[in-house]
Amino acid sequence: MTNEPFRSEHLLYFIQVVLTSLCLAILLRTWRFDMGIPFNYEGDTIFELALAKSIASGGWIWWVSDLGAPFGFDAAAFPQNITASSAVMKILSIFTSNPARILNLYWLLSCVLTSIVCCYSLRLFSFRWSVVLLVSTLYALLPYALQRNVAHISLTYAFVPVICAHCLRIISSSENDKLNRKNRAMLVVACVFLGLDYVYNAFFACFFLVCAAGVSTVIKRNSKPSRSAAPFIAIICIFSAINFVPSAVTWMTNGVPPNMSYKSAVEADYYGLKIRQVISPVMLERRADKAGFPLENENRFVRLGIVLALGYLLSIFYALFTAPPSRNDIRWAAGVLVLLGTFVATIGGLGSIFNLLIAPDIRAYNRIIVFIAFFSAVVLCALLSDVLRSIESQPVFQTRKWARQSASAGLVAMIFLAGLIDQGDAARPLVKRYSADSAQAIDEKDLVDKVEQRFPSVTQIYQLPETPFPLDAGQNRMKAYDHGRPFVWSKAVRWSWPSFSYRSEAWHERIGSLSDPEFLGNLFDSGFNGLWLDRYGYGEQDLPEIEASLRRQIGPPKLESNTKRYAFFDLSEKPGSPAANQGVSSVDRGELALDAPFLGFASGIYQKEAGADGESFRWSQRVSRILLSNPSATTRRVTFSAGFRSLPGGQLHILGSELDTMVDLQSGSGDFSVPLELPAKQTTKLTFRYVGDRVPANGDARVMYFRFVNPTLKED
Structure with a gap:
């Protein structure tokens, strides 16, 4: 596996755990923290704490009965669906019922696990163990991890290195290289975990696997690389689909909840990657904060730190100025994947085109940085391994083993400390806010x-x-x-x-x-x-x-x-x-x-808006569906009514279980009212099909054909 034997791979991983844990403790000053108080106590952290509380109370993440009273909170309708992460938190809840402690422990453990998995993945390429320890720790403690912390546990990235390593092997390995059982098992575990967690890492994993297969097919002129990537893409997609089932079921039953159609294609640019942010050291970013650059948001979290940023720049150099057959195959492969990832994620990049033509759901393309960071880490490992080898080959060190080892260790230590100090600045906000967060949490808990x-x-x-x-x-x-x-x-x-x-x-x-x-x-x-x-x-x-x-x-x-x-x-x-x-x-x-009949909007209908005349309306696509639900134990007689507005010359076909009628919209407007009988505990569906022209809307990406005006459901 390596060209430099280590006494025990287990000892290597033990050192990795100790090193990462020690660095976390120093950066966060964990001896000052009460683990029963969340490291971050505002915004998205509150939502994650609510899920952790549901888990600790014996529930799960898809339904929280003690929220959203009087009906409960259907959390599956908001498809974060961090099933794999929640399973780990469920195990932690055996030992503590405090949601803050569960969340804190999960995040800390994910950082340590990330360093172990990164260490394992980098050792596949025969890098020096000292370099691997250095880079794996820096990768686990990216500013991305420290700044997102417990607020975004859905974006932890422990198994990303396994997928990235396989992408590099697809491009750089020979046709005779085969995965052994251990590597194959790790890949399957990684794919399952990514598929059963938040969709971003799963999406980017599939993207890079496709890219690796495509690049390898072109340079090797055979289809074998595609066969190496396809099974793992399939596993990720299958488990992602399984993970989405609870959300799909509740959407089909109750409609997509209010205020969920907030994503648009333009947000791919708003949350896109900025190269300046990727490579900037902390001091430069502080100046940038004062400069007032536009579109500064969560994409500020993509900073790699000065050490891994060097790997990022070198990877681009290798991609542009070296050829695949050279001895730098792994570096060229990493560089190509870095370039492709940057092209997709940068503002105005290929991700914007994907969102415009296919779907706007993956909007925060800056989150691809954990993949780019690993490819940059590989290039950095290769370079540092060469540098250490060159130092040790100098004549002055040939007869002085202690001097050779001291020079190598000193260089590695200096680089590590420089990177850790730069990246560790991202932990300062957590440390600074702890006292205020702790006081606030104690005050609220007391009340x-x-x-x-x-x-x-x-x-x-x-x-x-x-x-x-x-x-x-x-x-x-x-x-x-x-x-x-x-x-x-x-x-x-x-x-x-x-x-x-x-x-x-x-x-x-x-x-x-x-x-x-x-x-x-x-x-x-x-x-x-x-x-x-x-x-x-x-x-x-x-x-x-x-x-x-x-x-x-x-x-x-x-x-x-x-x-x-x-x-x-x-x-x-x-x-x-x-x-x-x-x-x-x-x-x-x-x-x-509580049990009155109500309207739901299943598909093809946008959020409610208010007109200048005070009317409430909803734009609709060509085909849309409305749900009429009766939660009571008795049959209810109701009247559904709505006005319709469109371009002149259209017709609207309305279909239901016992309804089939047309509304004439030749004048551009029309009204509709129909009495209905809603069975107990059931939902009736009305389908609307519009025949006519689309409403032009410059600067609006929505597909609009007509609009519902004041849709109401009244009991007779």
């Missing part, structure tokens, strides 16, 4: 504990203000997903955040808003007996009015957080709430509110 201890009858809490999901840009001083914080620390309470279904959307429309005098009564009828107010969600002018309204109706808050950010109101003491008034009429009203 949630008090609510559950002092008000044991409170089982369902409504959260104000209402915030959108999944596109939550924050609201005043609230940040994205802040309403998920109390759930992380609760034990027996259901929370109203997030609203992420058409049923929930329809229910919110029925209960009204805080300005509606019936609002609190509707909450009572729906089973809520507590109210959580996040004062950060309101402006300074609005907050006094909001609190005054609540105090008039239900009295002062029963509890407040130490920081006064949160206030808790006990609705069970209000006459008419479920805890204080079990009258039949209240229960009946609650059942009607």
